[in-house]
Amino acid sequence: MSISSKNRSKIMNLLDPDEFRRQGHMIIDFLADYYENIEKYPVVSRVEPGYLSKCLPDSAPSDQESIETILHDIDQYIVPGLTHWQSPNFFAYFQTGFSIPGMLGEMLCSGFNVAGFNWFSSPAATELESLVMDWLGKLLDLPTSFLFSGHGGGVIQGNTCEAIICTLTSARDKILRRLGQDSITKLVVYGSDQTHCSFQKAARIVGIDPQNFRTIKTTWSTSFGLSPDSLRNVIYSDIDRGLIPLYLCATVGTTAITAVDPLTPLCKIANEFGMWVHVDAAYAGASCICPEYRKLINGVELADSFSFNAHKWLLTPLDCCCLWLKDPSALVKSLSTDPEYLKNEATDSKQVVDYKDWQLSLSRRFRALKLWLVLRSYGEHNLRNHIRNHCGLAKFFGELVVEDGRFEIAFPRHFAMICFRIHPSAVIDNMTIGHVLENRHGEAWKAEEVNRLNARLLEAVNASGRAFMTHALVGGIYAIRFCVGGALVTERHVAMAWKVVQEHANSVLASARHAKE
Amino acid sequence: MSISSKNRSKIMNLLDPDEFRRQGHMIIDFLADYYENIEKYPVVSRVEPGYLSKCLPDSAPSDQESIETILHDIDQYIVPGLTHWQSPNFFAYFQTGFSIPGMLGEMLCSGFNVAGFNWFSSPAATELESLVMDWLGKLLDLPTSFLFSGHGGGVIQGNTCEAIICTLTSARDKILRRLGQDSITKLVVYGSDQTHCSFQKAARIVGIDPQNFRTIKTTWSTSFGLSPDSLRNVIYSDIDRGLIPLYLCATVGTTAITAVDPLTPLCKIANEFGMWVHVDAAYAGASCICPEYRKLINGVELADSFSFNAHKWLLTPLDCCCLWLKDPSALVKSLSTDPEYLKNEATDSKQVVDYKDWQLSLSRRFRALKLWLVLRSYGEHNLRNHIRNHCGLAKFFGELVVEDGRFEIAFPRHFAMICFRIHPSAVIDNMTIGHVLENRHGEAWKAEEVNRLNARLLEAVNASGRAFMTHALVGGIYAIRFCVGGALVTERHVAMAWKVVQEHANSVLASARHAKE
Structure with a gap:
């Protein structure tokens, strides 16, 4: 007996090792070749919305096409539509982590293609993940209580939003098991106006009443860190209204300007009220492998969970969000x-960890491999050098900013990001030269004009294709964010980026002057 | 001005193109080499819990290690801890999809490493995803209302649980916006006792009261598909109690035995009550590219959303869950x-799609590439042949089962999975030969004994290392699941797997007889 020869003739070889090779x-x-030539492309893609549907057919082909044809199309149609995240002239957002071992680890992960939902389905996937999370926890000098070796534990999630959904669900259920499901409408969660938008999204998803999401305002007085006094006041007022404080998301290294919430006092307050504290160090967490940055997460020992994205600043490709918890059983219960x-x-x-019970999904990729390859390929010393190198490059950029009197650093630098802008005085001078309607407008108008001009500068820099930066608008100030974090970036690129900024500042200021004349 | 030479000397080259090459x-x-030799490994890993921490140090190295050293360790310590999902002797669970173009697409995705959270951050990532989801939707013959070209749209999620969390959140918020947040405790969701466990998990996560999760019992009378009458009755009883029907998860191709819920009548009932219907065809969806299987999702035009995992049976590595919706704006609102x-x-x-608003997380990998490479590299005809080939191999296995009078097919085959078991008569004969206490025990005891023996058979097969299957326990019957879905599987492997089953059936039956004598 056998399957029909009619079918047999059509059987494809899906994985011929020689063809794979x-x-x-x-x-x-x-x-x-792409990495070798990456600087030749404009960093930001110049395509228009809808460009691709004009290049490609509107349905799949009937018959097979060769890899040569497909690669040709990738070169022709996909690459021009990419914004080149690995370009050394990419200084936008936070970079996606990359490195040779990180990429090799991804290849092995996809190549083995195991779905390690539980220990049994591929023991190495689970055990390596537990091991590497302890390795990394030690590198970051996390409290032992967060490590497997100290009865806590770590798990790799896809991203911060997942990490927050998981921990928030656990925190929520812990209370609801005690008070009953109806209390869900009384639960309140807390963050600052600088907390990442993922927190609000996660809270909405797990069913927290949107009215019970507290966005506590930050100010210059705390460098846009969350003020413990403000937190306490908001909690008191919630309790007075019969609500139940549930969860605080504290941030070390906010997305907009890398501000730092003061963990110790915040955790102490949260602990007083029995709240869960999650520390989101998505970007800055990587820097904790250096003692000089580690101190910024002092107080984490009072928190319940801590996460950071190795796929940002720790040389690991998307996606790899590392989450540690003091009490993983809370996760498992939910x-x-x-x-x-x-x-x-x-x-x-x-006797085993089944990671499906530590995350949202059932299936999971063997992401520990890439993290393991990164940690081994560089080792502790080189990883520290990597962080310090990027911070040094950012500092170098900051010095260039300060040297040019027309500019200022808008917010204090903590890590490898500089927020800068054309100084108001340069704009005002400019406006005066232009004989503008200065007297008819007040300070607010001036501030807006300064912001507008900086936005125009950023637009011009990005349109040049020679560098890509993004912006922040905090405390009324529009600043250009210059983040150092790419695998290919060197001093030359940083210096060149600054030249691009200066050139465009000249023309933006000149054209503003011209417009007013 | 420049960064200090002390730091400069330590700068690593993280992405030297030659070294990358x-x-x-x-x-x-x-x-x-691994694929070439994959049959030499036992399919199921033989390591013991905790094995890896005995092989590897308990902290990261201080200094760098070479890729040669690391690969040696992977060979030595990781490969033995893998259960080999790409082995042609892997017939367990549902396979993870794999193929050469799928792997190449993964490599390009990781290599470009763009975080395409919105259109602007890398237009090609968004546009290719929209395009390829329309391509695939057409291949599956989905109603136009699910395609971008028909004002619906598709998005790639990581997995089914995410797809359900997203759609369930949208459905929930649609009602809560109308009735107020307090109604969250009254919302009820519906599935059958065969619905995937991800549904219950997702419902718990989005804050549905666990008491309002309905698991409707299925029986032989509907071949374990959800009975429309039962659904209606449960809904009526919920409404009578003042509860609000919210969401139905219907399944085409359940995990345990690939049962099929009858979509048309179920959707009609759900539509009557204004409920959201999600169709989960995680495994079986891929088969819809063949007209002879497409009919099993007839009625999907009455549903709100449909998802299937290309990373199961459509040659695409983890992770790639394809979700289509009639009204993506419902997703975006939430x-x-x-x-x-x-x-x-x-x-x-x-004018653009920002996919961050169609999913849980902010960052997202460029997963559309691998799907696009798969669709182009094979084309419609070959993809159909691939599905038919696997179904043919499963049918072939089924014929082998039936030929051996000691066995039976336990549940009807719909796709490329056979659920089989040692026939109760073979066990009973066996017991009679053994002069066992037959008269002191009733039917229930016999049924249990049959299940126990089949479990022992499965254990023996898996312990042999020559094949890996898993089990289902449905309607009181323990069956061995034999799923065909790997990239390397051929008729030879299927025939060999059956031989392994037969050999171990001989010894399992003999030892049972022996024990009783």
């Missing part, structure tokens, strides 16, 4: 599933 | 964020 090498060469078709002896023995 | 080729060769630091002209113009 040939095509795999082709892609490696394609990417190596997120575990136990369907018959996954039952196995190892799980029953309770 | 050398090491990249090395990994490709490593993986090609999941959108609009922080200042992401503002850009394209978003303001409302």
Whole structure:
């Protein structure tokens, strides 16, 4: 007996090792060439919305196409539509982490393609993840209580939003188990106006009443860190109204300007009220491998969970969000599933971690590999040098900013990001020269004009294709964010980026003057 | 001005293109060798819990290690801890999709490493995803209302749980916006006892009262599909109690036995009550590219959303869950964020899709690439052949099962999975030969004994290392699931797997007989 010969003739070889080798090498060469030439592309893509549907057919082909044809199209149609995140002239947002070992780890992960939902389905995937999370926790000098070796534990999530959904669900259920499900409408969560938007999204998803989401205003007086006094006041007022404080998300290194919430006093207050504290150090967490930055997360020992994205500043490609918890069983209580078709002896023995119960999804990629390859390929010393190198480059950029009297650093630098802008005085001078309607407008108008001019400068810099930066608008000040974090960035690129800024500042200021004349 | 020479000397080259080329080729060769030799490994890993911490140090190295050293360790310590999902002798769970173009697409995704959270951050990532989701939607013959070209739209999620959290949140908020947040405790969601465990988890996460999660019992009379009458009755009883029907998750191809819920009548009932219907075809969805399977999702035009995992049976590595919706704006209303630091002209113009508002997380990988490479590299015809080939192999296995009088097919085959077991008569005969206490025990005891023996058979097969299958326990029957879905599987492997089953059936039956004598 056998399957019909009619079908047999049509059987494709989906994974011929020789063909895998040939095509795999082709892609490696394609990417190596891409990195070699990456500076030739404008950093920000110049395509218009809808460009791709004009280049490609509107349905899949009937018959197979060769990898050569496809690579040609990638070169022709996809690359021009990319904003080049690995370009050394990319200084926008926070970079996505990259490095050779990080990429190799991704390849191995996809190549093995195991779905390590539980220990049994691929023990190495689970055990390496637990091991590497302890390694990394030690590198960051996290309290032992967050490590497996100290009865806590770490897990790799896709991103911060997932990490928050998981911990927030656990915190929520812990209270609801005690007070009953109806209390869900009384639960309140707290962050500052600088907290990442993922927190609000996560709170909405887990069913926190949007009216019970507190966005506490920050100011210059605390350098836009969350003020413990403000937190306490808001909590008191919530309690007075019969609400229940549930969860605080404190941030070390905010997205807009890398501000730092003071963990110790914030955690102490939260602990007083029995709240869960999550520390989101998505970007800045990587720097904790250096003692000089580690002190910024002092107080984390009072928190319940801590996460940072190795896919930002720790040389690891998307996605790799590292989450540690003091009490992983809280997670498991909320997120575990136990369907018959996954039952196995190892799980029953309770001697293993089943990571499906530590995250949202069932399937999970073997992401620990890339993190492990990064940690081993560089080692502690080189990883520290990497962080210090980027901070040094940012400092260098800051010095260039300060040297040019027309500019100022808008917010204090903590890590490898500089927020700068054309100084109001340069704009005002400019406006005076232009004989503008100065007297008819007040300070607010001036501030807006300064912001507008800086926005125009940023637009011009990005349109040049020679550098890509983004902006922040904090405390009424529009600043240009210059973040150093790419795998290919060197001093030359930083210096060149600054030249691009200066050139465009000349023309932006001149054209503003011209417009007013 | 420049950064200090002390730091400069320590600067690593994180992405030297030549080194990338050398090491990249090395990994490709490593993986090609792995596929070539994959049948030499026992399919299921034989390591014991805790094995890895005995092989590896308990902290990261201080200094760098070479890729050669690391690859040696992967070979030595990681590979033995893998259960080999790409082995052609892996017939467990549902397979993770794999193919050469799928892998190449993963490499390009990681290599470009763009974070395409919105259109602006990398237009090609967004536009290719929209395009490829329309391509795939057409291949599956989805109603036009689910495609961008018909004012619906598709998005790639990581997995089904995420897809359900997103759609469930949208459905929930749609009602709560009308009735007020307090009604959250009255919302009820519906599935069957065969619905995937991710549904219950997702419902718990989005704050549905666990008491309002309905698991409707299925029986032999509907081949374990959800009965429309039962659904209606449960809904009526909920409404009578003042509860609000919210969401139905219907399944095409359940995890345990690939049962099929009858979409048309179920959707009609749900529509009557204004509920959201999500169709989860995680595994079976891929088969809809063949007209003979497409009919099983007839009625999907009455649903609100549909998802399937290309990373299961459509040759695409983890992770790639394809979700289509009739009304993506419902998703955006619940999941959108609009922080200042992401503002850009394209978003303001409302001419673009910002996929961050269609999913949980902010960052997202360029997963559309791998799907696009798969669709182009094979084309419609070959993709159909691939599905039919696997179904043919499963049918072939089924014929082998039936030929051996000691076995039976336990549940009807719909796709490429056979659920089989040692027939109760073979066990009973066996017991009779053993002069067992037959008269002292009733039917229930016999049924249990049959299940126990089949479990022992499965254990023996898996312990042999020559094949890996898993089990289902449905309607009181323990069956061995034999799923065909790997990239390397051929008729030879299927035939060999059956031989392994037969051999172990001999010894399991003999030892049971022996024990009783």
